[in-house]
Amino acid sequence: MNTFRHAVAAEWVKTRSLRSTVWTPLAIVPMVAGMALFVGVTESLQPDDTVLGGSLTGAVLAQFAAAVFGVLVVSGEYGSGMHRTTFTAMPRRSLVLAAKGLVVFTFTVLSAFVASCLGLWIGAWMLSGKGYSDGEPFPALFGVALCIALTALLGLAAGVLLRHSAGAITAVIGFLMLPGLFAPLFGDFQGWISGTSPQVVLQKMTQTSDVTAQNAGSLGAWPSLGLVAAYAVVLLGFAGVRLVRRDA
Amino acid sequence: MIELRELCKRYGGRTAVDGLSFRVPPGRVTGFLGPNGAGKSTTMRMIVGLDRPTAGSATVCGKAYREFPAPLREVGTLLEPGAVQGGRTAFHHLLWLAYSNGIGERGVREALERVGLGDAGRRKVGGFSLGMTQRLGIAAALLGDPGVVLLDEPINGLDTEGIRWLRGLLRELAGEGRTVLLSSHVMSEMELVADHLIVIGKGRLVSDSPLREFIERYSRASTTLRSPDGERFCAVLRSRGAAVHETGNERYVVEGPDAVTVGSWAAEHGVTLYELTPRHASLEEIYTELTRDEGEYTAKGAA
Numbered sequence: 001m002n003t004f005r006h007a008v009a010a011e012w013v014k015t016r017s018l019r020s021t022v023w024t025p026l027a028i029v030p031m032v033a034g035m036a037l038f039v040g041v042t043e044s045l046q047p048d049d050t051v052l053g054g055s056l057t058g059a060v061l062a063q064f065a066a067a068v069f070g071v072l073v074v075s076g077e078y079g080s081g082m083h084r085t086t087f088t089a090m091p092r093r094s095l096v097l098a099a100k101g102l103v104v105f106t107f108t109v110l111s112a113f114v115a116s117c118l119g120l121w122i123g124a125w126m127l128s129g130k131g132y133s134d135g136e137p138f139p140a141l142f143g144v145a146l147c148i149a150l151t152a153l154l155g156l157a158a159g160v161l162l163r164h165s166a167g168a169i170t171a172v173i174g175f176l177m178l179p180g181l182f183a184p185l186f187g188d189f190q191g192w193i194s195g196t197s198p199q200v201v202l203q204k205m206t207q208t209s210d211v212t213a214q215n216a217g218s219l220g221a222w223p224s225l226g227l228v229a230a231y232a233v234v235l236l237g238f239a240g241v242r243l244v245r246r247d248a
Numbered sequence: 249m250i251e252l253r254e255l256c257k258r259y260g261g262r263t264a265v266d267g268l269s270f271r272v273p274p275g276r277v278t279g280f281l282g283p284n285g286a287g288k289s290t291t292m293r294m295i296v297g298l299d300r301p302t303a304g305s306a307t308v309c310g311k312a313y314r315e316f317p318a319p320l321r322e323v324g325t326l327l328e329p330g331a332v333q334g335g336r337t338a339f340h341h342l343l344w345l346a347y348s349n350g351i352g353e354r355g356v357r358e359a360l361e362r363v364g365l366g367d368a369g370r371r372k373v374g375g376f377s378l379g380m381t382q383r384l385g386i387a388a389a390l391l392g393d394p395g396v397v398l399l400d401e402p403i404n405g406l407d408t409e410g411i412r413w414l415r416g417l418l419r420e421l422a423g424e425g426r427t428v429l430l431s432s433h434v435m436s437e438m439e440l441v442a443d444h445l446i447v448i449g450k451g452r453l454v455s456d457s458p459l460r461e462f463i464e465r466y467s468r469a470s471t472t473l474r475s476p477d478g479e480r481f482c483a484v485l486r487s488r489g490a491a492v493h494e495t496g497n498e499r500y501v502v503e504g505p506d507a508v509t510v511g512s513w514a515a516e517h518g519v520t521l522y523e524l525t526p527r528h529a530s531l532e533e534i535y536t537e538l539t540r541d542e543g544e545y546t547a548k549g550a551a
Contacts, residue, residue: 003317009347017337017343084327085331089320090348091313
């Protein structure tokens with residue numbers, strides 16, 4: 001337990017002492033708030049959209065930033081060879097991965113929660129009294145933050161497996177977007193396919209009118225979030241096994 | 249104490265380390281020498297648990313490296329100097345390392361001072377010269393006050409001042425009873441710092457002996473002399489079986505008898521000597537010859 005505490009302390013110092021790994025997760029706040037402001041000013045909502053959905057339009061962008069953050073936390077080390085320094089200091093690699101996961105998840109979930117609250121506040125302030133229904137902000141705001149943070153963990157796993165920034169970012173963004181893009185080609189199975197995408201799960205959570213049972217499956221927002229959590233657990237587990245077995 | 253037993257590493261069909269066994273005891277500076285690609289770095293990576301041996305084992309103080317809960321307190325390691333992220337300050341690089349092994353901030357400041365980077369701690373590593381990056385790596389190795397120090401090519405990038413400093417530091421560490429192993433592919437570096445030499449070539453042990461013994465075993469002794477009676481003395485030397493070459497300006501190189509013998513022969517024949525110097529082949533020469541065709545010398549080294 002002591003060893004794990006030390007590993008978390010070390011990984012937190014690493015994360016906060018590099019510009020890229022501080023600003024990428026923090027950028028979530030202006031992304032969501034900025035999009036909320038944009039939607040508020042232009043009123044670019046469907047009549048059946050909720051204030052919550054409109055305010056959190058930027059959450060999809062935030063999800064990309066979170067994925068990139070997760071990748072950078074590990075691929076930056078592989079890029080410079082510093083992973084060897086890490087594994088000589090902390091030979092229990094599964095513990096290093098767990099510590100990285102905790103730091104990435106906590107940082108992202110906090111940043112995403114603050115961003116979502118701020119976005120909703122801006123949206124509510126600008127859109128109230130204009131005929132849109134409010135939506136159900138609680139517990140959806142927690143769900144949005146969790147979904148974004150779980151996506152960061154998917155990035156972390158991709159970074160460990162591919163060890164290369166550009167490759168891992170491409171892979172994880174592909175995983176976020178491709179099911180939604182290609183699902184319409186599969187006719188009746190569209191809902192099943194796009195429903196598996198973490199991006200669509202986020203849209204379910206924000207209750208936008210873009211998401212219907214027909215195009216995103218009938219699985220509710222929270223069970224879908226469970227699916228994303230399962231992806232993260234499985235991928236991180238796989239990444240952990242690869243990390244322990246291979247030469248550094 | 250570092251101990252290797254029949255250590256092997258194969259990558260696909262290529263054998264990088266081939267049945268390497270040796271011990272590195274505490275209290276002296278052991279040089280780990282071999283040409284590029286001889287398997288030095290691979291061996292060091294296996295000692296610190298980064299690479300898994302295909303066969304055999306490497307232990308530090310009787311334990312596999314991966315078993316240490318806080319390894320920086322047992323073993324200080326300098327791997328390739330590029331193994332840092334340029335965007336981080338020197339202080340923060342050492343700080344995460346320190347925290348990972350339960351070492352406090354004071355240890356970080358002390359390590360920075362010790363390698364002469366006290367004023368550079370707030371600067372980003374990306375802007376460091378190779379020499380400064382090496383010093384940072386050495387600071388990282390000393391962070392946990394370890395009993396065993398492993399340095400892979402530590403002299404790379406250091407200037408003359410830096411090399412002198414490192415030599416003093418290594419002497420001091422060995423003097424305190426620590427185990428010091430440093431690798432290099434340049435013999436002249438080892439000549440200055442090591443007490444003991446382990447030479448490998450193509451992943452196999454070529455020689456494991458004290459530096460002095462190594463020189464004596466492999467070098468052909470020769471003597472240079474300067475004499476106005478050179479012509480006459482050469483005839484004497486040749487008649488007694490020595491090889492003599494004239495190098496000009498009344499100077500001669502004698503191979504075979506040592507300087508003491510040459511001197512007494514000169515006295516015997518009333519030859520005037522202006523200069524008489526015993527000379528060993530430099531380590532660089534011996535090493536180049538030893539590793540040029542490693543296969544030929546393997547048996548000789550192991551004997």
